[in-house]
Amino acid sequence: MDKAILKVEELSVRFGALTAVKRVGFEAQRGHITSVIGPNGAGKSSLFNLISGAIRPMEGRVLFDGRDTTGFNAVQMVSAGLSRSFQITNLFFELSVHENLRLAAQFIEHGRGLFLPTQRSRLANNRVDELLERFALRSRADELAGYLSHGEQRRLEIATALACNPKMLLLDEPTQGMSLTDTQETEALIKELASDDLSILLVEHDVELVMNISDHVVVMHQGEKLAEGTPLEVRANPQVQAAYFGEVRGHAHA
Amino acid sequence: MGEFSRPASSKQINSLRLLAVLFFAISCVFAFIATVVEDVFFLRLATEAMIFGGLALSVDLLLGITGLLPLGQALFFGFGAYAAALILKNWTVSIWLVLLACMLSSALVGLVAGLIAIRSKGVYFALISFGLAQVVSKIVFNTVELGASDGIIGVPNAQILPGLSSGQPTVFFLFALMFIALVYSLLNYLMKTPYGRQLIAIKANEHRVAFLGFNTWRFKLSAFVLAASIAGTSGALYPMLRGFVSPELMFFQVSGNAIINVIVGGTGTLIGPLYGSALLTGLRSVVGSFTPHHQLVIGVLFMIVVILFPRGIIGYLAPMLDRRCQKGQGTVQQEARGG
Numbered sequence A: 001m002d003k004a005i006l007k008v009e010e011l012s013v014r015f016g017a018l019t020a021v022k023r024v025g026f027e028a029q030r031g032h033i034t035s036v037i038g039p040n041g042a043g044k045s046s047l048f049n050l051i052s053g054a055i056r057p058m059e060g061r062v063l064f065d066g067r068d069t070t071g072f073n074a075v076q077m078v079s080a081g082l083s084r085s086f087q088i089t090n091l092f093f094e095l096s097v098h099e100n101l102r103l104a105a106q107f108i109e110h111g112r113g114l115f116l117p118t119q120r121s122r123l124a125n126n127r128v129d130e131l132l133e134r135f136a137l138r139s140r141a142d143e144l145a146g147y148l149s150h151g152e153q154r155r156l157e158i159a160t161a162l163a164c165n166p167k168m169l170l171l172d173e174p175t176q177g178m179s180l181t182d183t184q185e186t187e188a189l190i191k192e193l194a195s196d197d198l199s200i201l202l203v204e205h206d207v208e209l210v211m212n213i214s215d216h217v218v219v220m221h222q223g224e225k226l227a228e229g230t231p232l233e234v235r236a237n238p239q240v241q242a243a244y245f246g247e248v249r250g251h252a253h254a
Numbered sequence B: 001m002g003e004f005s006r007p008a009s010s011k012q013i014n015s016l017r018l019l020a021v022l023f024f025a026i027s028c029v030f031a032f033i034a035t036v037v038e039d040v041f042f043l044r045l046a047t048e049a050m051i052f053g054g055l056a057l058s059v060d061l062l063l064g065i066t067g068l069l070p071l072g073q074a075l076f077f078g079f080g081a082y083a084a085a086l087i088l089k090n091w092t093v094s095i096w097l098v099l100l101a102c103m104l105s106s107a108l109v110g111l112v113a114g115l116i117a118i119r120s121k122g123v124y125f126a127l128i129s130f131g132l133a134q135v136v137s138k139i140v141f142n143t144v145e146l147g148a149s150d151g152i153i154g155v156p157n158a159q160i161l162p163g164l165s166s167g168q169p170t171v172f173f174l175f176a177l178m179f180i181a182l183v184y185s186l187l188n189y190l191m192k193t194p195y196g197r198q199l200i201a202i203k204a205n206e207h208r209v210a211f212l213g214f215n216t217w218r219f220k221l222s223a224f225v226l227a228a229s230i231a232g233t234s235g236a237l238y239p240m241l242r243g244f245v246s247p248e249l250m251f252f253q254v255s256g257n258a259i260i261n262v263i264v265g266g267t268g269t270l271i272g273p274l275y276g277s278a279l280l281t282g283l284r285s286v287v288g289s290f291t292p293h294h295q296l297v298i299g300v301l302f303m304i305v306v307i308l309f310p311r312g313i314i315g316y317l318a319p320m321l322d323r324r325c326q327k328g329q330g331t332v333q334q335e336a337r338g339g
C-alpha cells in the first residue's frame, strides 16, 4: 500500500479573475495529521472544496487512496472514503442531535435497511451511540441541533463528518469560535482520532494547535503553496515568518 | 418545518397519531350517519374530499417532507383520471385492475416529468412543474380523441367486488377512505425509515446530505415518482365518482387548491392535508351554493389561516395537545421546542 493516502498535483481553480488556488501540490501520509495554514483568503477552504468534490478543479489532479479522484463529486468522494466538516457550521439545525448523527451514520449500512424502521439499522445506531459518547453529546441527543451552544455545534460538526467511518477526514477550522477549554479538548480529540485507519487533513487558524499536533504542515499564501515541512521546519522558514507568523502575532496582540 | 422533523422520541408524533385516528374515526361515523339518513349528496362530496385528500398527500410528500414545491401536481391527478376514464369506457374490468394500471402508468409519467424537473432547484423546480402541467393540459384541451374541452363523459361504474360497485355512494366512500388510509399508512411508515428520514434531511439541508454520501437526486426523483403515482391513483377514482373527466382536472386551480389544502391543514404532518382537504372541499361546495365567488371566500380564509396559524391547523393543534399531555403528567419538558 502506498504510504501517501492523498496526493494533490498542480491543483488550480479560478473564480472570475481571482485565482483562489494556484498549482498547489502536496502529499498527506496515511495515519498522519497534515495541516494547511495560511492567512485569511489564502485559499485553504477552496483547496478543501477541490479535494472533497464540492467544486471541480480547472487544472491538476487529486489522487486519493490509490485512485485518481479528480472531478469526483461529494457523494463519490465519501464513497471513496473521504469525508469533511465545514468552516461554517453546516448541520440539520431543525433535527435532533441524534438524528443528525443517524443520518450521517446511515452511510455505513451501504443502502441496507433503507425501507425498514430506522431502529433496524444496527450498525448505524451503534455508530451513533459511539459518537454521542466520544463527543460528549449524549445528554444533548434529543435536543435540536439549532439549540446547541456554539461549541457543541462545532463538536457535532466533526462527529457528523466522522459518522461515515472515512479513511480520511478533512476538518475546516474545527475550533473556530470555540472557548479555550473547548479548543484544548478538540485538539486532544483530533490527535486521538488520527490512526492507521484515519488520516486527517486539517485547516486551522490556531497556529499553536497546528504546531502541537501536526506531522506535516503546508503553508498557503494568496492561493499558492508557500512552504511545507514538519512544524519545526515551517516555523523556521523565513518566508513563512514574514508572510504569516508576523501577521498572526499582530492579530493576537490587536 | 414538518412535524416529522422532530426527534423520534418527541411526543409530537403521538399527538399526530391521535389526530390521525380521530380523522378516520370521524370519517367512519360520518359514513354511518349519512347512510342511515340516505344523504347521497354529502356522501359524494365526502368521497371527493378523500380523492383530493390523496392529491394533497402527494403534495405534502413533496412540499412538506422533501421540500419541493409542486405547482403542477394536477398533471398526474388528471392523467390518472383520464387513464381510468378511457379504460372504463373501453373495457369492462374491475376497479383493482384500473387502479393498478393507473398507479403504474402515472409512476412512469412521473419518472419522465421528474427527469425533466428534478435537476432544477427551488423556484425553478416549481416553475418547471407548473409548466409541464400547463403544456399537457393544453394538449389534452385540444385533442379531439380525448373529448377536447368537453372531456370524457358517461364513464361507467367500476366493480369493486361482486355486488359492490363505485356507483353505490356508501360503498365507494368507504373504498376511497380505505385507499386514503392505505396511502397515509404507507407514507407514515416511510417517515420512520432511513429513506423517509433522508427526504426530511434533504428539506432541512440538501447541501449537507451530499457530503454524507447520499445522492440527493435519486432520493428526490424517487419521492417525485411516488408522489406522481399517489396523485395518479387518486385521480383514477375521480371519474368513478363523477362519471366524467375534463381538462380542468389538470389546470392550475387543482394544483393550487391541493397546495392550499396542505398548508391550511399543516404542511409536513401528512394527516393535516387530509383535514385540510375535507374542510376546504366541504367549504368550497357549501360556500359555492350561496355565491359564485367561493374562490374569493376561500382565498380570504386561506390568508387568515396562514396569518393566524402559519403551521396550519394540525401544525397548531399537535404541539398544543402535546403540551397539554405533558402538563397532565406534571413534567415540564423543553417548552422551547414547541416554538
Ligand SMILES: Nc1ncnc2c1ncn2[C@@H]1O[C@H](COP(=O)(O)OP(=O)(O)OP(=O)(O)O)[C@@H](O)[C@H]1O
Pocket: A015, A018, A020, A038, A039, A040, A041, A042, A043, A044, A045, A046, A047, A087
Ligand atoms: N465560490 C466562490 N466564488 C467566488 N470567490 C470565492 C469562492 N470561494 C472562495 N472565493 C474566494 O477565494 C479566495 C480564497 O477563499 P478561501 O475561502 O479558500 O480562503 P481561506 O483560506 O479558507 O480563508 P479563511 O481563512 O478566511 O477561511 C477568497 O478571496 C474568496 O473570496
Ligand SMILES: [Mg+2]
Pocket: A044, A045, A046, A087
Ligand atoms: Mg476557509
